[in-house]
Amino acid sequence: MASHYKSWDILVEDILSCTKCRLHMSRRKAVPGDGKRDAEIMLIGEAPGATEDELGLPFVGAAGKLLDSVLEDIGLKRSDLYITNVVKCRPPNNRQPARDEIESCSLYLESQILMIRPKVIVTLGSVAGEWVASRMGIRWLGVTRMRGNIYRGDMLGIKISLIPTYHPAAILRNKGNMEDLKADLRIAVEELARIKGSKRSSEEKEEKKGGKKTLLDYMKL
Ligand code: URA
Numbered sequence: 105m106a107s108h109y110k111s112w113d114i115l116v117e118d119i120l121s122c123t124k125c126r127l128h129m130s131r132r133k134a135v136p137g138d139g140k141r142d143a144e145i146m147l148i149g150e151a152p153g154a155t156e157d158e159l160g161l162p163f164v165g166a167a168g169k170l171l172d173s174v175l176e177d178i179g180l181k182r183s184d185l186y187i188t189n190v191v192k193c194r195p196p197n198n199r200q201p202a203r204d205e206i207e208s209c210s211l212y213l214e215s216q217i218l219m220i221r222p223k224v225i226v227t228l229g230s231v232a233g234e235w236v237a238s239r240m241g242i243r244w245l246g247v248t249r250m251r252g253n254i255y256r257g258d259m260l261g262i263k264i265s266l267i268p269t270y271h272p273a274a275i276l277r278n279k280g281n282m283e284d285l286k287a288d289l290r291i292a293v294e295e296l297a298r299i300k301g302s303k304r305s306s307e308e309k310e311e312k313k314g315g316k317k318t319l320l321d322y323m324k325l
Pocket of ligand 1: 149150151152153156162164165168189273
């Protein structure tokens with residue numbers, strides 16, 4: 105297997121000129137991803153749509169507008185996140201990406217995750233949910249059954265909290281699930297706060313331990 109990328113510049117260049125699968129023949133622009141390259145929360149969608157294919161940016165079409173409004177509602181800034189897709193080129197007619205297309209593209213997303221080292225990953229829809237869950241050794245049971253929960257585990261040697269949720273395009277078709285999408289993004293924010301809080305308290309414990317001298321310490325002096 106090819107090794108993971110260590111350089112953003114080379115990764116982006118390779119995605120933009122990629123010909124590893126048939127999707128390169130119909131794409132206008134490949135869409136590597138956008139946002140903070142050391143984001144603590146990463147959002148992963150399925151594949152670019154028509155507007156993304158035209159502009160080379162993720163989630164800038166109708167589904168992206170809906171996502172933006174939900175992020176704003178819960179006080180999350182898009183610029184604080186990293187947003188990308190499992191597949192970097194638009195499948196014709198917005199069909200689901202095929203298994204071999206997902207496989208050809210996987211090295212890019214794995215490399216992005218390894219370079220960003222996010223603490224929380226929110227997957228939008230079943231393609232992204234299944235992609236992340238399978239790499240964490242978690243059985244994927246579909247968005248409806250898995251959303252609303254946090255799956256803590258390990259991916260590529262990084263501790264990850266996975267929060268699966270609906271794809272914003274599915275919300276466009278069924279507005280009834282909008283509150284669930286918001287609730288799941290709130291879970292992501294709370295999970296990040298919990299992770300950072302528990303890291304702080306374990307550091308404080310270490311400090312306290314370090315500050316307290318034992319008899320052994322005095323004997324060593
Ligand atoms: N749908 C996705 O999954 N990703 C995008 O970037 C846009 C729409």
